[in-house]
Amino acid sequence: METKLLSGALGAEIKGINLKDTSDKNIKKINDLLLEHKVIFFRDQIINAEEHKALAEKFGPLETHAYVKGLDDHPEIVRIIKAEDEQNQWGENWHSDVSYNAKPTKAVILKSIKIPPVGGDTCFSNMELAWETLDEEIKEKIKDKKAIHSSLGAEFFIESYKKMEGNKKRNYDEYSNEHPIVRTHPETGKKILFVNWTYTKEIIGMDKKESDEILKKIFEHQSRLELTCRFTWTENTVCIWDNRSVIHFAIADFYPGRGLGHERIMDRIAIEGDHPV
Ligand SMILES: [Fe+2]
Structure with missing residues (x-):
């Protein structure tokens, strides 16, 4: 097995592992x-x-997405499609997937099907490192607080992508859940900064103005480039991310004359998580 680190912060490209081998030894x-x-x-x-x-x-029971319809034959697989002429793509701002759910996704396994010749990289940021390096004064203010995560951040997503279909079950209603701002990783015991620009709306038990100011500082901090890695896709690449301890950003750098004009397709399967504590 060969491991190539993607940055000093997180991420690795692994060679010499066959993902068709689902033996307990290989999964471990x-x-x-x-x-x-x-x-x-x-x-x-x-x-x-x-x-x-x-x-x-x-890795655990599979979940279906709250808002996006899965494939007819495989409802657990969401096909993420950016059409040739689209400039936007699903997931193009910092977020952790469905953090507005009571039990946000544990991990995601994404498989690239069609990749443009240029553009469409994905960035990830390490939220364990974000907590460790956060300003001490802010840490003190938020360490025992919870925040509201709202699905409203996702609402515009579905309607905006011409080749993706909404899951009519929820009728696009907004809902929200509260989660600790600092959660403990259930497997490693490490502290993780668990808020994100897309879905986290407010810190509970703080006046709105102070909450807005602190969240703004945290969002800036967690997107600092030294906490991130960036991956350039090729077709038939499988990515697994720990959705509890990273946020991610699918870069929509598709501009006329450069990057635009190509379809991008990914298949996404999400694994159920637990209540953040
Ligand atoms: Fe995402």
Whole structure:
């Protein structure tokens, strides 16, 4: 096995692991890598939908997305499509997936199907490191607080992407949940800064003005480049990220004359998480 670190902060590209092997031994190896690097990438993995699901199921029960419709044959697989002429793509600002759910996603396994020749990289930021390096005064103010995460941040997503379909079940209603701002990782015991620009709206038990100011500072801090890594996709790459301890940003750098004019397709499977504590 070969491990190439993507940055000093997090992320690794792994060679020499076959993702079709779902033996307990191989899954333990993958999970250990995931906990160590927080986001891991495996290039040239030709796996079909069943194999994608079989791999994901080893990490826990699969979830269906609150707002986005899955594939007809595989409702747990959301096909993320950016059309040739679209400049935006799903997930293009800092977030952790569905943090507005009572039990936000544990991990996501994303498989690249079609990748543009230029543009469409994804960035990840290490929220364990973000907590460690956060200003002490802010830490003191927020360490025992909770914040409201609202699904409203996601609402515009579905309607904006012409090749993606909403899941009519929820009828696009807004809902929200409260989570500790600093959560403890259930497997490593490490502290994690668990807020994000897209879904976190307010700190509970603080006046709105102070909450807005502190959240703004935190959002700036957690997106500092020295906390991040950036990955340039190739087709048939499988990415697994620990959605509890990273935030991510799908860069929509598709401009006329450069980057625009290409379709980008990803298949996403999410694994159920637990109540953040
Ligand atoms: Fe996402």
